[in-house]
Amino acid sequence: MLDFSFTPSQEEYRQALRELAREELLPRYAEGDAGTYPTEQILRINAFAEEFWRGREDEWDLIACGITAEEIARGDFNCVLPSLGRPYQSQLFSDFSEAQHARWTEELASGREMIALAITEPQAGSDMAQLAARAERSGDGWVIDGVKSSVSFLDAGVFYVFARSDPASSGWQGISGFLVPRDTPGLSSEPFEDLGCRAIRRGVLRLEGVRVPEDAMVGPPGTAFQRISRFFDVNRAIIGLKCTGAALQSVAETIEYTRKREAFGQPLTANQGITFPLAEGVTYLDHARLGCYRVLWMRQNGIPCRHEGAMVKWWAPKTAADVIHKCLTLHGHVGYSNQLPIEQRLRDVIGWQIGDGAEEVMKLLVARELMTGVATS
Numbered sequence: 001m002l003d004f005s006f007t008p009s010q011e012e013y014r015q016a017l018r019e020l021a022r023e024e025l026l027p028r029y030a031e032g033d034a035g036t037y038p039t040e041q042i043l044r045i046n047a048f049a050e051e052f053w054r055g056r057e058d059e060w061d062l063i064a065c066g067i068t069a070e071e072i073a074r075g076d077f078n079c080v081l082p083s084l085g086r087p088y089q090s091q092l093f094s095d096f097s098e099a100q101h102a103r104w105t106e107e108l109a110s111g112r113e114m115i116a117l118a119i120t121e122p123q124a125g126s127d128m129a130q131l132a133a134r135a136e137r138s139g140d141g142w143v144i145d146g147v148k149s150s151v152s153f154l155d156a157g158v159f160y161v162f163a164r165s166d167p168a169s170s171g172w173q174g175i176s177g178f179l180v181p182r183d184t185p186g187l188s189s190e191p192f193e194d195l196g197c198r199a200i201r202r203g204v205l206r207l208e209g210v211r212v213p214e215d216a217m218v219g220p221p222g223t224a225f226q227r228i229s230r231f232f233d234v235n236r237a238i239i240g241l242k243c244t245g246a247a248l249q250s251v252a253e254t255i256e257y258t259r260k261r262e263a264f265g266q267p268l269t270a271n272q273g274i275t276f277p278l279a280e281g282v283t284y285l286d287h288a289r290l291g292c293y294r295v296l297w298m299r300q301n302g303i304p305c306r307h308e309g310a311m312v313k314w315w316a317p318k319t320a321a322d323v324i325h326k327c328l329t330l331h332g333h334v335g336y337s338n339q340l341p342i343e344q345r346l347r348d349v350i351g352w353q354i355g356d357g358a359e360e361v362m363k364l365l366v367a368r369e370l371m372t373g374v375a376t377s
């Protein structure tokens with residue numbers, strides 16, 4: 001039986017987050033554009049969610065994390081990833097050992113600490129299997145050498161570093177993930193100047209003779225790739241929802257503006273040339289967000305969702321960027337300035353047309369499953 005409604009608790013959570021986003025996050029969104037990490041806001045969101053779900057933890061599921069992504073992005077796009085809560089983190093941390101959980105999970109769940117995923121390299125992006133970073137056995141631990149590029153959360157307390165631990169392996173095999181605390185000797189970083197998402201520093205991470213103990217490895221040796229792919233299926237829906245949330249907020253602001261703004265003796269909204277693009281935008285966004293929630297529902301119910309995740313990852317950020325772009329131009333000259341949050345949202349969302357897998361690579365995934373009969377057209 002199909003059921004498109006949120007549960008009563010999820011609906012209550014959604015309303016409360018929408019208000020929090022409007023009252024507390026949106027007024028401070030521009031601070032992040034100047035490079036300030038929104039620590040206070042992230043702590044506030046995580047504390048709110050912990051309190052809200054206390055006593056009803058079984059209802060705090062991936063759908064609720066999707067709601068967080070969508071609603072928080074309406075206020076501050078850059079607060080989303082560190083505020084998604086335990087059900088989301090359990091996807092990324094599913095193979096953490098007890099000691100790794102004890103060291104990191106509470107800190108990360110509260111937002112007091114950040115984790116950065118260090119997979120991409122200067123010569124290995126979409127084709128991750130080409131990564132060149134190496135982890136070599138040394139005594140009872142590992143020594144890691146390599147250069148990572150495009151690492152978001154460059155100021156994180158811990159880096160989740162992917163490196164080839166089996167020298168005889170090639171391609172997707174033999175790659176392991178290691179938790180490397182930022183104060184480990186041999187680590188250094190260099191930030192990029194980004195178009196958007198400036199609150200979250202992204203850049204190069206260098207690992208030179210970085211020594212970590214045996215228990216820094218996450219999960220069994222050589223399996224990092226398979227495990228992260230499973231996480232990406234879900235993360236792609238979360239990214240889709242944060243992009244559609246930012247776009248839906250832009251549409252709401254555009255409706256308000258075009259209702260009041262007059263040209264040629266009448267409100268802008270008297271013209272279908274104004275209202276139709278908004279109607280079209282909301283239609284596209286609604287379908288994109290439903291697709292994202294479907295992915296979360298599939299994972300929640302143990303159903304494979306690889307191509308469904310890839311579909312929403314290329315469709316939702318692209319749709320969101322197109323709609324925000326339209327909202328910007330419907331505001332006329334003022335939309336192009338930083339007096340309004342729309343231009344910042346556009347710059348922020350564009351990053352996620354690339355991050356976590358660019359459009360063409362998502363289509364490759366969908367096409368592969370179509371050609372092998374896993375996906376049906």
Ligand SMILES: Cc1cc2nc3c(=O)[nH]c(=O)nc-3n(C[C@H](O)[C@H](O)[C@H](O)COP(=O)(O)OP(=O)(O)OC[C@H]3O[C@@H](n4cnc5c(N)ncnc54)[C@H](O)[C@@H]3O)c2cc1C
Pocket residue numbers: 116117118119120124125126127149150151152153197202351352354355356357358359360361364
């Ligand atoms: C905002 C942002 C945040 C990010 N955060 C992180 C992070 O935290 N950690 C991390 O490790 N990485 C991160 N990345 C990196 C991101 O995952 C990579 O940028 C992405 O996987 C693409 O790799 P690439 O940039 O090297 O592009 P390339 O692989 O060089 O691809 C360039 C272009 O060619 C296309 N292309 C590639 N192969 C094919 C093909 N076979 N057919 C058709 N087209 C193709 C791609 O789609 C893309 O458009 C982030 C990137 C961004 C923009």
